[in-house]
Amino acid sequence: MLFVEFARVCEQVAATTKKLEKAALLGPFLGRLDDQDLAIAARFFAGTPFSLADQRVLNVGGAVIRDAVLQLTGALPEEWSRLLVALGEAGRAAQQLLAQYETVEPTLTLADVMAVYEQLEAARGPSKKVPIIMATLQRMTPLEAAYFIKLMLGGDLRIGLQEGLVEDALARAAGVPVGLVQRANMLLGDIGETALFARYGELAAATMRLFHPLKFMLASPISDPQEIRKGIAGPFFVEDKYDGIRAQAHKQGDRVVLYSRTLDEISQRFPELHAPLLNLPGEWVLDGEILAARDGRILPFKALQARLGRKDVSEDLLASTPVIFVAYDLLYQDGDVLLDAPLYMRRVQLEDLVRTYASDQPVDGVVSGTVMPSLQLLVRDVERVERLFEQARARGNEGLMVKDPDSHYKPGRRGREWLKVKKALATLDVVVTAAEVGNGHRRRFLSDYTFAVRRSADDPELLNVGKAYSGLTDPEVQELTDWFTAHTVRDFGRVKLVEPQIVFEVAFDSVQPSPRHKSGYALRFPRIIRWRKDKPAAEIDTLDTVRQLAELT
């Protein structure tokens, strides 16, 4: 099949915004191709010459393409820049420039163009790549050139066609549910091969192939732990949220490969993880986080940054910034794809794999060994989350992740099965001025507290800034109820003004001007972090601090 035919179908696809019409264009075109062309065309429609499983990359950037086009056409760099701005992309800019020249008959086939990409991949450096591109462009019509270049830059043809639509077209053509195509494509990491499986009615037989990255499951942010209950009714997992680099590790035989969240291979940047990961038996795919850690302590993200941005790691860097791998999910093990197994089952297998075989030198309960499972607890009570958050922060981590134990692993999705409890802006030390009867199981307690800051260090006038009820344990609430009852200065029934002596540390998401409180400010989503028995009321924060925080948000 001629490459120009592919380009023409792309133009037709670009001309409609309707998914159904796009699928109706792709289906018959793909149906006319032989097996080899089908695989190539499916990949091309998805936007890249090489599949995910292939992991080859062209390494052709905008500058290489510009040099090739300018050398070929004699156009000036300013002209190229003007076209790039006007048309928004190199493919169309080249098409326009080439259109001014005598044009050739289209002769290149899909396979010919694929062979050029392979040649380009093997050629090292711009000086080798530019001549290959020039020679190819010379044999192309302007329309072919546009698509040849779009594919080289990779990822998106800019015709309103994502991989999902190619999957959709394949499913329609084969008369199967799209889920079956998506699954095969995910396991194989190659839309081209998936197209062949679909053609031969073998989609269900597709099995996991390692060494291509699966997309990562993502989390939704929440600022109030009560929001957990919107999606998870029962107990939930709470894990430390590690501030490192998300990574997926694949192992089979004597091979270990690490992929980044951008689906690139990053193994060579973390050589010290190779042997410990190889130590874990069998074949598997782990999801987790790479962290810098030394002497049992997690180092700040800054330290890890030194390891990024360079391909090879010096001995000095290896010694100053050693890394560990914290595993939090197991996606595949010894022939079984575990994505549809509930998280609590995956976790059992994960701990079995990682705990038993990882090198193990427990230090401080924070970091043990070079490979370790994430710290995880099963929690029933939302009220505990605040405290756990602070503990995670004290261990040098960013905050907390909350996960539904029954959830499946959904690659590439951001849902409510995984929640990230957002970092609080800052904390304030405040004093309680009023206590109120609570709701639900706390209706017999004084559990809702209004709190205040001081006008200034010299002026002890108390100015209310907010009200909070979450964050304390039941025994603490009991103890406080007794104390407030004994120290009520004015009783309004459900609300009691109390002696201002109890100091809390509160976290919140932002500070906003508000006429509701005497301070003129209100905290958004305040949560009690600690009862500061160690702090006298005279030392709480002042209005000035509140004002500064308000300016920051």
Ligand code: AMP
């Ligand atoms: P976000 O990237 O903002 O969606 O937040 C989720 C990110 O938190 C993930 O991509 C991970 O890099 C990171 N993370 C840190 N610790 C964990 C954990 N225990 N479970 C899942 N993700 C985690």
